[in-house]
Amino acid sequence: MPINWFPGHMNSTRQAIKDRVQAGLDVVIELLDARLPGSSSNPMLAALTTGRPSLKVLNKQDLADPAQTDAWLAFYNAQPHTRAIALDAGEKAPARALIKACRELAPLRGDMHKPLRVMICGIPNVGKSTLINTLVGRKAAKTGDEPGITKLEQKFVLEHGFYLFDTPGMLWPRIAIEQSGYHLAASGAIGRNAFDEEEVALELIAVLKRRYPERLQARYGLAELGADDSVLEAIGVKRGAKIRGGAVQMHKAAEALLVDYRQGLLGRITLETPEEMAAWRREAAEAQDRKAAEQEAARAADKERRSGKRSAASGDA
Ligand code: G4P
Numbered sequence: 001m002p003i004n005w006f007p008g009h010m011n012s013t014r015q016a017i018k019d020r021v022q023a024g025l026d027v028v029i030e031l032l033d034a035r036l037p038g039s040s041s042n043p044m045l046a047a048l049t050t051g052r053p054s055l056k057v058l059n060k061q062d063l064a065d066p067a068q069t070d071a072w073l074a075f076y077n078a079q080p081h082t083r084a085i086a087l088d089a090g091e092k093a094p095a096r097a098l099i100k101a102c103r104e105l106a107p108l109r110g111d112m113h114k115p116l117r118v119m120i121c122g123i124p125n126v127g128k129s130t131l132i133n134t135l136v137g138r139k140a141a142k143t144g145d146e147p148g149i150t151k152l153e154q155k156f157v158l159e160h161g162f163y164l165f166d167t168p169g170m171l172w173p174r175i176a177i178e179q180s181g182y183h184l185a186a187s188g189a190i191g192r193n194a195f196d197e198e199e200v201a202l203e204l205i206a207v208l209k210r211r212y213p214e215r216l217q218a219r220y221g222l223a224e225l226g227a228d229d230s231v232l233e234a235i236g237v238k239r240g241a242k243i244r245g246g247a248v249q250m251h252k253a254a255e256a257l258l259v260d261y262r263q264g265l266l267g268r269i270t271l272e273t274p275e276e277m278a279a280w281r282r283e284a285a286e287a288q289d290r291k292a293a294e295q296e297a298a299r300a301a302d303k304e305r306r307s308g309k310r311s312a313a314s315g316d317a
Contacts, residue, residue: 010044013169016153017048017121020165024117026106029055029098031122031131034064034086035270036187037072038277039180042171045121053081053105057098059127061086065212068270075274081105089130098135099158111161119165123173125189132156132166140166176288177280179203183271188262201254202228204261207271215267219260232257 028049033040037058046054056076061069069086076084083101087094102118103110110116122128132140136156156164173189175181182203185195205228208216213225220238225231229250236242236253243249260266 010169010172012151013167013171014044014048016167016169017045017119020119020153020167021049021052025049025052025119025165026109026116027053027055027102027118029057029102029118029120031057031059031120031126031128033123033126033187033189034058034061034069034072036180036183036272037076038272038274038281039177039183040123040126040173040187040189042121042123042174044174045171049119053083055098055101055105056082056084057131058084058086059089059122059131062088063264063268065268065270068273072270072274087131089127090134092134095131095134098131099162102162109161115161115163117163117165119167121167121171123171123184123189128166132164135164177284179272179276179280186258186261186271188258197254197258198232198250201232201257204257204271205231208266208269212267212269215269219266 028045030041030045037056058064058069058072064086073084073086076082083105085094085097085101087097089095102116106116108114120128120132129140135158140154140156151168153168154166156166158164173180173184175184181190181195182200184190185200186204205216209225209228209231216222216225216231220235222231222234222238226234232250232253233248235257236248236250239253239256241249241252241256261269
């Protein structure tokens with residue numbers, strides 16, 4: 001899908017993370033969207049913090065499929081120096097579980113002489129401000145790229161010997177995988193002018209038909225599910241997205257479906273599994289390798305053509 005995605009440049013974020021690593025960092029918290037954990041992750045963070053224990057926090061679990069959340073937790077918990085928990089950012093008790101998990105990841109730190117230094121990162125809209133506010137017990141200032149938002153690192157003392165750092169700059173999602181683009185758009189992580197809502201809705205329908213067909217049928221009273229575009233049309237009919245003459249306004253139907261999904265009105269739905277994500281990553285890497293090989297071959301052919309021309313020209317002389 002062509003996503004007109006122009007994330008703000010990541011250099012300032014990269015630098016802020018590097019600065020924190022250099023100043024001292026014991027645990028990295030990556031906040032993920034439990035509905036799309038793989039797509040809401042940013043590989044740059046892992047690359048900049050290698051060797052540091054990592055806590056994956058699957059937020060918005062109230063909107064995600066509990067069985068799939070368990071699968072993702074098991075997937076992350078099986079990785080070295082990694083722990084994973086799921087929570088709703090607004091809930092006080094689960095948010096406190098995060099402190100316990102960090103302490104377990106760095107057991108040698110966490111007193112006055114050796115405070116536990118934890119950095120929290122996540123793509124926009126994943127719930128970072130909500131979680132920090134819950135942990136801190138008040139409304140904390142947002143860090144980010146927009147005007148009026150602090151560009152300085154913020155430090156919160158969550159309890160004795162426990163420092164939480166919120167880095168400035170935006171950790172934009174990286175859309176190297178087509179499916180991730182769709183999932184990020186469906187979840188609301190990407191600004192709505194950046195993608196075609198109808199296309200995203202059709203992809204969402206494809207996922208729902210495959211994994212949660214009965215939810216789709218129940219929500220829109222559909223006796224059966226036909227082709228994806230006819231399902232979208234039927235949703236439009238149910239939601240009164242018709243214009244005079246009877247035709248369905250497909251973009252209105254798409255908007256209705258996306259709003260319903262984001263609000264959890266279709267139930268708790270996860271868009272991707274760890275296995276699917278691994279396969280998409282492999283495919284994307286292979287496609288990238290193929291592209292690099294093609295470019296290299298084209299460059300070599302071009303060089304040969306030019307050197308052929310040169311020797312022909314010197315033969316002419
Ligand atoms: P950010 O700092 O990472 O950009 O995200 P922020 O906390 O601003 O949260 C983005 C949206 O996600 C907010 O909704 C917030 O309420 C919602 N949210 C955060 N955590 C959870 C969660 O665990 N479950 C659910 N269901 N929603 C969550 P909003 O509609 O944009 O704002 P508001 O109407 O809540 O103010």
